[in-house]
Amino acid sequence: xxxxxxxxxxxxxxxxxxxxxxxxxxxxxxxxxxxxxxxxxxxxxxxxxxxxxxxxxxxxxxxxxxxxxxxxxxxxxxxxxxxxxxxxxxxxxxxxxxxxxxxxxxxxxxx
Amino acid sequence: xxxxxxxxxxxxxxxxxxxxxxxxxxxxxxxxxxxxxxxxxxxxxxxxxxxxxxxxxxxxxxxxxxxxxxxxxxxxxxxxxxxxxxxxxxxxxxxxxxxxxxxxxxxxxxxxxxxxxxxxxxxxxxxxxxxxxxxxxxxxxxxxxxxxxxxxxxxxxxxxxxxxxxxxxxxxxxxxxxxxxxxxxxxxxxxxxxxxxxxxxxxxxxxxxxxxxxxxxxxxxxxxxxxxxxxxxxxxxxxxxxxxxxxxxxxxxxxxxxxxxxxxxxxxxxxxxxxxxxxxxxxxxxxxxxxxxxxxxxxxxxxxxxxxxxxxxxxxxxxxxxxxxxxxxxxxxxxxxxxxxxxxxxxxxxxxxxxxxxxxxxxxxxxxxxxxxxxxxxxxxxxxxxxxxxxxx
Numbered sequence: 223x224x225x226x227x228x229x230x231x232x233x234x235x236x237x238x239x240x241x242x243x244x245x246x247x248x249x250x251x252x253x254x255x256x257x258x259x260x261x262x263x264x265x266x267x268x269x270x271x272x273x274x275x276x277x278x279x280x281x282x283x284x285x286x287x288x289x290x291x292x293x294x295x296x297x298x299x300x301x302x303x304x305x306x307x308x309x310x311x312x313x314x315x316x317x318x319x320x321x322x323x324x325x326x327x328x329x330x331x332x333x
Numbered sequence: 334x335x336x337x338x339x340x341x342x343x344x345x346x347x348x349x350x351x352x353x354x355x356x357x358x359x360x361x362x363x364x365x366x367x368x369x370x371x372x373x374x375x376x377x378x379x380x381x382x383x384x385x386x387x388x389x390x391x392x393x394x395x396x397x398x399x400x401x402x403x404x405x406x407x408x409x410x411x412x413x414x415x416x417x418x419x420x421x422x423x424x425x426x427x428x429x430x431x432x433x434x435x436x437x438x439x440x441x442x443x444x445x446x447x448x449x450x451x452x453x454x455x456x457x458x459x460x461x462x463x464x465x466x467x468x469x470x471x472x473x474x475x476x477x478x479x480x481x482x483x484x485x486x487x488x489x490x491x492x493x494x495x496x497x498x499x500x501x502x503x504x505x506x507x508x509x510x511x512x513x514x515x516x517x518x519x520x521x522x523x524x525x526x527x528x529x530x531x532x533x534x535x536x537x538x539x540x541x542x543x544x545x546x547x548x549x550x551x552x553x554x555x556x557x558x559x560x561x562x563x564x565x566x567x568x569x570x571x572x573x574x575x576x577x578x579x580x581x582x583x584x585x586x587x588x589x590x591x592x593x594x595x596x597x598x599x600x601x602x603x604x605x606x607x608x609x610x611x612x613x614x615x616x617x618x619x620x621x622x623x624x625x626x627x628x629x630x631x632x633x634x635x636x637x638x639x640x641x642x643x644x645x646x647x648x649x650x651x652x653x654x655x656x657x658x659x660x661x662x663x664x665x666x667x668x669x670x671x672x673x674x675x676x677x678x679x680x681x682x683x684x685x686x687x688x689x690x691x692x693x694x695x696x697x698x699x700x701x702x703x704x705x706x707x708x709x710x711x712x713x714x715x716x717x718x719x720x721x722x723x724x725x726x
Contacts, residue, residue, distance in 0.1 A: 250362050251369035269392045270400045273362055278407035281470075294342045295368055296361040 225265055234275050236317050239310040247301040284309050335375035337368055353398035356471050408470055420463035427456035453496040457489040476527055483520040487512045501644035513549050521545060566637035569703050573638060574627055576710045583717045602668045603716045609661040610709040616654040617702050643700045646692055679719045682712055
């Protein structure tokens, strides 16, 4: 089962932040692959959603970047800035609360 | 793993650019991403082109630049599109207003200055700043941002400076000069040395820099040199001084022919006109050179009368010279009526095409302080001569 992009959209920033918290530095393709691997292909982040979010997070000062030149290619690695680390904790807490609330709201009984 | 050649990498980068992605950062991110996918998923002897086309197609819904638009809207603000619209519409309307204003100006029709003011204000205070805000986010290095900022600032100062000059408003020269200074002293060096380092932009940078220097040079050539301004001021002030001397000579001559009859209507009006002309002149001189009389050695003390257009009415009700000016106008009307009376052969005081008419018709751009001074002196000389002619009969 592949989740709808609407469901993923609201959590994309949280996903990216958490992955970077666990993996120090990553580049775009690596992030998409990691998400696929961790979710058993059930969540596939599209390029059209990933890069805008990465640029926005960088712009907010949550990510720092370093570039690596591979011949004619430029690979941009993303990692968390100090404020990004704080933000990641906030986002994760928020999302946990959100899931708990949704469980109550939608009356989902976990086994 | 498929081995990508440099040529293929170039091809992909050019294709990303051709599909409308302008942000360099995003271009390289996408390039690396596609390269990774191809290397990981295409067999060693696979069909590069077909696989590439399939891959890139999966990146977007309609066009690739959707990604960039999404990026910009996330980065800048939710109202990115509104801003873009405002920028476009303000740009179009200011261009239209300026063109219409210029046509009206050359046809000497009303509304020209209103349109020019509106058009230039719109372009320099809304269009240019909007353009700057929208473009600055797309630039990566702080050097590029600085170049963009300096260019915008200079363009704003230049267009406002020219507008102020045309409208005879203050600070026009300062605005114009500072725009050229920003352009030549700050913008050009940064732009030039950034541009020539990159082999791709080297030739373009050199050509644009030269065009810029020539343009600034031509602009500066339009400006009168300080020495030229000074000579003109000296000439005009000398001119007034000479006229004033002739008037004083006439006053001395008058002693010889005026004996009695001081109570006649003509004499009363002559004295009134002469006195009010003199007080208005003193008022203007006070403003211009800080004393009510122009000294013969004005050049030594650097006291000059400016020749610039006024652009406003100098004798409105809040002006100290208001009363004198009203009295003078009334006296001139009475004088001219008297001049038409039979038995008295007087030359009437002409107000046509003088500052009196121009002020009446609000043609303030035709009025200068120097003109007022000279025209008042002419009126004084005329009434004195009329008095002399009366006596001579």
